[in-house]
Amino acid sequence: MILKTFGWSFVITAVGLALAVLYDGWTAFGIVAILSILEISLSFDNAVVNAGILKKMNAFWQKIFLTIGVLIAVFGMRLVFPVVIVAISAKIGPIEAVNLALNEKEHYKELVTDAHASIAAFGGMFLLMIFLDFIFEDRDIQWLRWIERPLAKLGKVDMLSVAIALGVLLVSSMTFATHAHLHGGAHADKGETVLISGIAGLITYMIVGGLSGYFEDKLEEEEEAELEAEEAAKKSGKGGASAVLLAGKAAFFMFLYLEVLDASFSFDGVIGAFAITNDIVLMALGLGIGAMYVRSLTVYLVRQGTLDDYVYLEHGAHYAIGALAVILLVTIQYEINEVITGLVGVVLIAWSFWSSVRRNKRIAAEGGGDFSEKAEVSTGV
Template identity: 85%
Template sequence: MVLKTFGWSFAVTALGLVAAVLFGGWAALGLVAILSIMEISLSFDNAVVNAGILKKMNAFWQKIFLTIGILIAVFGMRLVFPVVIVAVSAKMGPIEAVRLALNDKDKYQQLVTDAHPSIAAFGGMFLLMIFLDFIFEDRDIKWLGWLERPLAKLGKVDMLSVCIALVVLLVSAMTFAKHAHQHGGTHADKAETVLISGVAGLITYLVVGGLSSYFEDKLEEEEEREHEEEEKAKKTGKPVSAIALSGKAAFFMFLYLEVLDASFSFDGVIGAFAITNDIVLMALGLGIGAMYVRSLTVYLVREGTLDDYVYLEHGAHYAIGALAAILLVTIQYEINEFITGSIGVVLIAASFWSSVRRNRALAAAEGKGSGSDEKSEVSSGV
């Protein structure tokens, strides 16, 4: 079962690591490995969400998502998007950016370093919004209850996450951007660059979130219509075209999944710039990670076991929050790549262990015949 589900991921991992060694030696292999782990750790929640929607789709649309969808996810978001970011930030064409990255690494490195404040501001704001929207939402299951309960109460204030994000952006522009290591330009120019890029990151998040909500609403409408058609068919005795109806609903599911996938891809792609500026290593590492996310999605659909580890989503979002803070700090200061790459793994591991402890406590409570009060207390987190 494991080999059947993760076979392609194992093959891509082997090829990717060999390519990394051939391209940049053992140091490149280490960076690709860190990028792969970061992408996987940040996308656990993505896999869980994907699995919850994918299991509603018929076999045909599941294959479409796992074939065409993987092409969009790997080649679109993990290969093309990093090039676009560099091209826009450095104000050059994408083909020129690729040629420069491959043929003149020193100049490319300098251009990316000069553009890093804008990249960090864009990515930091996008990731910060993902984190803030998560922690301000009131959830039945809480991992760090002492922190998440008061934050959920604060989250009832409209647009609080946007306001906090804008305050953080303003502070970053007036502090970190003042001393950003960038050739040429005044402090005011750098602050303006950080502000514009940060606002662009915020707008991107709001647009992606709006599209996701739109497709989610369309999906709900299609499901309601399908249910009404089924009820009508039962009364009239006329058969309803199940293939056509499931096709419509599945098509909107597919679109919704792709928008969700893109939104989750941003954090990995943007976060990768905090680890390396090499687009080849970035593409290899994120591509390997994307394959495992797809394989994990399939595994969840077929087995459904990871849904029991309820704190993994929390750990992933705390990792996103930490990565957002790191990116904003790197506008001025350099942070060791090992710290950046490993912090997500540590948080995911902690949330996984907490989930295991919770499951054991629930099993013990059930074995002793404990009531629902005890269970709810265990499920509320630390």
């Protein structure tokens, strides 16, 4: 199972490290290795959340996620995205932006730093909406009951998550954005930029998340109708209807949602990479290797049924998402070390895993049963 799931990750690691040595010697080898570890540590919560979505998709779309999805993640977000951001923020052509990335690395880093406010606002709002929609949903299984139970009741208010997100964005634009940090320790008022970028992140979430949710609901309805048709067919001797086309639409929009989600998670990794190197090639190699492991880990969690056995993992990952959203907004003005960002996610997920283990032991002591089907309410502490 390990080799089957992580095999391509091992291959990409070997190829990436070899290319790093050929590109700039053993120093480049060390930089790429460090960047890979950075990406994995910052994105473990991404893998858990992805697994919760990917388990609803068939084997074909899981393969698409590991192939085309990786190309988008590596070349799109870890290579093309930083160049596009510089081109847009500096109002220069894409060719000139690529030239800066390859030949004027210090100036390129300065431009990316100056564009951080818009990047953080977009990613922060997208991730904040994911967290809010999760925490306001009424669930059979609750981890931190003292938080989740009252919030689930508040979640019955229509558009509450959108109202809160817009409120957070407004406050951020009037506080952090008024002293957004630039290169060289300078500060500037980026309130308008943060508002526009944050609204763009909110709109992106509502469109992509809304479409994926819509087709997922339609798929569930169609699956129920298909089961009823199959039962009727057994009695009448006739065939039932097919839901392949609808399933394809649902899977496509869930795949699109996963890619936008990955993009939002990758912001802190891309920005944090500049603390290690300004070389766009080494950055793409290191973060690309890390992204491959995150995707393999996602598939591993799905195939092992880990989220079904350890039911609080998804809760911990979403709390980590909420923390990351806040951190991104705070970094508009203040610099926060990537180690702190990574540790917050690791601690929350480790805590949720430990709570899941305790829950499973308690259920076993009370008489056993299928952990994934025990829809009990628990404090998790």
